[in-house]
Amino acid sequence: xxxxxxxxxxxxxxxxxxxxxxxxxxxxxxxxxxxxxxxxxxxxxxxxxxxxxxxxxxxxxxxxxxxxxxxxxxxxxxxxxxxxxxxxxxxxxxxxxxxxxxxxxxxxxxxxxxxxxxxxxxx
Amino acid sequence: xxxxxxxxxxxxxxxxxxxxxxxxxxxxxxxxxxxxxxxxxxxxxxxxxxxxxxxxxxxxxxxxxxxxxxxxxxxxxxxxxxxxxxxxxxxxxxxxxxxxxxxxxxxxxxxxxxxxxxxxxxxxxxxxxxxxxxxxxxxxxxxxxxxxxxxxxxxxxxxxxxxxxxxxxxxxxxxxxxxxxxxxxxxxxxxxxxxxxxxxxxxxxxxxxxxxxxxxxxxxxxxxxxxxxxxxxxxxxxxxxxxxxxxxxxxxxxxxxxxxxxxxxxxxxxxxxxxxxxxxxxxxxxxxxxxxxxxxxxxxxxxxxxxxxxxxxxxxxxxxxxxxxxxxxxxxxxxxxxxxxxxxxxxxxxxxxxxxxxxxxxxxxxxxxxxxxxxxxxxxxxxxxxxxxxxxxxxxxxxxxxxxxxxxxxxxxxxxxxxxxxxxxxxxxxxxxxxxxxxxxxxxxxxxxxxxxxxxxxxxxxxxxxxxxxxxxx
Numbered sequence: 001x002x003x004x005x006x007x008x009x010x011x012x013x014x015x016x017x018x019x020x021x022x023x024x025x026x027x028x029x030x031x032x033x034x035x036x037x038x039x040x041x042x043x044x045x046x047x048x049x050x051x052x053x054x055x056x057x058x059x060x061x062x063x064x065x066x067x068x069x070x071x072x073x074x075x076x077x078x079x080x081x082x083x084x085x086x087x088x089x090x091x092x093x094x095x096x097x098x099x100x101x102x103x104x105x106x107x108x109x110x111x112x113x114x115x116x117x118x119x120x121x122x123x
Numbered sequence: 124x125x126x127x128x129x130x131x132x133x134x135x136x137x138x139x140x141x142x143x144x145x146x147x148x149x150x151x152x153x154x155x156x157x158x159x160x161x162x163x164x165x166x167x168x169x170x171x172x173x174x175x176x177x178x179x180x181x182x183x184x185x186x187x188x189x190x191x192x193x194x195x196x197x198x199x200x201x202x203x204x205x206x207x208x209x210x211x212x213x214x215x216x217x218x219x220x221x222x223x224x225x226x227x228x229x230x231x232x233x234x235x236x237x238x239x240x241x242x243x244x245x246x247x248x249x250x251x252x253x254x255x256x257x258x259x260x261x262x263x264x265x266x267x268x269x270x271x272x273x274x275x276x277x278x279x280x281x282x283x284x285x286x287x288x289x290x291x292x293x294x295x296x297x298x299x300x301x302x303x304x305x306x307x308x309x310x311x312x313x314x315x316x317x318x319x320x321x322x323x324x325x326x327x328x329x330x331x332x333x334x335x336x337x338x339x340x341x342x343x344x345x346x347x348x349x350x351x352x353x354x355x356x357x358x359x360x361x362x363x364x365x366x367x368x369x370x371x372x373x374x375x376x377x378x379x380x381x382x383x384x385x386x387x388x389x390x391x392x393x394x395x396x397x398x399x400x401x402x403x404x405x406x407x408x409x410x411x412x413x414x415x416x417x418x419x420x421x422x423x424x425x426x427x428x429x430x431x432x433x434x435x436x437x438x439x440x441x442x443x444x445x446x447x448x449x450x451x452x453x454x455x456x457x458x459x460x461x462x463x464x465x466x467x468x469x470x471x472x473x474x475x476x477x478x479x480x481x482x483x484x485x486x487x488x489x490x491x492x493x494x495x496x497x498x499x500x501x502x503x504x505x506x507x508x509x510x511x512x513x514x515x516x517x518x519x520x521x522x523x524x525x526x527x528x529x530x531x532x533x534x535x536x537x538x539x540x541x542x543x544x545x546x547x548x549x550x551x552x553x554x555x556x557x558x559x560x561x562x563x564x565x566x567x568x569x570x571x572x573x574x575x576x577x578x579x580x581x582x583x584x585x586x587x588x589x590x591x592x593x594x595x596x597x
Contacts, residue, residue, distance in 0.1 A: 064458075110369050
């Protein structure tokens with residue numbers, strides 16, 4: 001499974017690579033990283049219709065995670081990519097908005113990786 | 124006092140006083156505001172007391188068998204009561220007051236004639252006309268009646284130099300008694316007038332003092348709410364801002380726990396190169412944990428600094444990191460508040476700025492405020508224009524004898540008519556409830572009064588605004 005992680009925090013790459021080091025070694029998941037909404041769109045545009053799961057933060061400078069979600073859900077119809085949003089804890093407003101824009105699932109920061117792994121198994 | 128009256132209901136003078144007050148209120152016209160009742164009550168009192176005095180005078184006149192004077196006084200009292208009744212049913216107060224003064228002017232002249240002209244106590248009573256006029260009508264009416272009084276006295280003087288003084292109509296053996304009564308009456312009236320003046324002056328002072336006190340309290344409350352509003356923006360920003368470093372601290376720490384288990388396994392297997400690679404990874408992760416831990420720490424410190432009442436103490440502060448910290452907080456705060464908020468922030472910090480003596484919380488508040496304003500201006504313009512890139516530039520610069528913080532936006536700009544007022548307290552162009560109008564005035568005070576700096580504004584309507592803070596370096 002290919003997962004695109006979108007977050008403006010650069011250290012997120014190291015974190016995911018270490019957290020999923022066994023899975024990466026085993027070849028069950030493959031990660032790509034984008035550090036802004038624009039980069040994520042760019043990545044998706046150059047990708048042939050490969051099944052991909054997108055994991056995006058909401059608060060980012062420039063294009064926000066919500067805008068990215070909106071664009072993805074409107075533009076890429078087949079196959080519809082699964083988009084999980086990372087919301088700030090207790091941010092009901094963003095949660096509600098993301099849901100109405102078609103987000104498939106939610107995670108809160110700090111990210112609980114065992115929970116994320118469970119979710120990925122089901123996805 | 125109301126309370127004293129309630130406490131001794133049986134005491135006759137108090138009851139009488141209460142009855143009198145009730146009687147006064149009977150003449151109040153309907154539909155008055157409770158705030159301006161006082162002036163109306165004074166007017167009614169003047170007319171009533173004057174009528175009562177007239178009635179008392181009638182007794183004296185009858186005793187001396189001065190039927191003309193008695194008739195005059197009956198007429199005076201009667202006209203007073205008629206005026207009061209008319210007034211109650213909507214007759215103009217000004218007109219009623221002038222009529223009241225006019226009929227007394229005539230009465231005084233007639234009485235002076237009967238007493239023996241200019242050199243009698245009746246002429247002294249003339250002074251009551253402008254004095255009462257100033258009480259019930261005001262300054263201009265008083266001047267009018269002063270002139271009237273001068274004319275009346277002068278005409279008596281002219282008459283007497285031409286034809287001699289009129290012959291006193293009083294029985295001469297009663298003269299002392301009569302003059303005593305007249306002088307006493309006039310003086311008593313003047314004394315009462317003075318008391319009323321003093322009383323209203325004190326009441327006015329009390330009212331002004333109370334209003335002033337209320338105003339100060341409201342102002343303090345507004346300043347507090349302005350601080351709380353910006354704090355609210357901050358907390359939203361901080362809550363989000365702190366989750367990023369925490370995410371790393373928690374997760375890298377957990378990863379390290381796993382790595383230690385792996386390391387142990389590799390050592391037990393005797394696999395040295397694998398073990399060394401793992402220690403390297405552990406070390407890198409530790410560095411990240413420390414880095415993000417410190418980041419969280421500085422965010423919390425920033426928040427505490429802001430919420431704490433300003434110490435007012437200047438500290439040598441790294442200006443670039445202060446500006447950057449508040450810039451981030453402002454951005455995340457605004458973003459958290461308004462989901463559609465979008466602005467590109469450009470920062471350019473001059474390394475030579477270094478440490479500057481400032482009150483960090485206060486200056487931080489100014490930066491926060493200016494960025495919030497800039498963001499508001501670009502958001503407003505975004506509503507009006509398509510293909511518009513909302514942008515805010517934040518820069519610091521080292522100058523010859525100071526430092527400069529510049530916050531520039533490409534927003535709506537400030538209209539000419541508002542420009543002269545932007546630093547005035549409570550001036551705001553934002554819709555009601557959106558701004559207290561204190562942000563820039565507080566910023567101005569902080570920069571200019573507390574830091575001895577300058578706060579400059581440069582704006583062009585439809586193009587954008589630049590605020591420049593200049594701080595002395597010593």
